[in-house]
Amino acid sequence: MSNQKIENLKRQAEKHYVVYFKLADNYSCGLSLAEHISPEMIHHKTEFNRVMDELAKIDPLTPDFRL
Numbered sequence: 132m133s134n135q136k137i138e139n140l141k142r143q144a145e146k147h148y149v150v151y152f153k154l155a156d157n158y159s160c161g162l163s164l165a166e167h168i169s170p171e172m173i174h175h176k177t178e179f180n181r182v183m184d185e186l187a188k189i190d191p192l193t194p195d196f197r198l
Contacts, residue, residue, distance in 0.1 A: 179198050
């Protein structure tokens with residue numbers, strides 16, 4: 132797989148990770164409750180995890196971390 136594809140997936144993962152936590156900053160409760168209040172958080176969490184899983188298939192250095 133090309134380095135361009137890996138870099139693209141990394142950018143996508145970073146975008147979803149950053150947006151997820153920026154949305155979380157709007158709430159003073161825990162992440163689980165904030166996800167119930169903001170479906171947009173669930174979207175970014177799901178997309179981050181999906182992209183990381185896809186990245187792990189082509190880049191063995193991908194961290195195991197998921198949201």
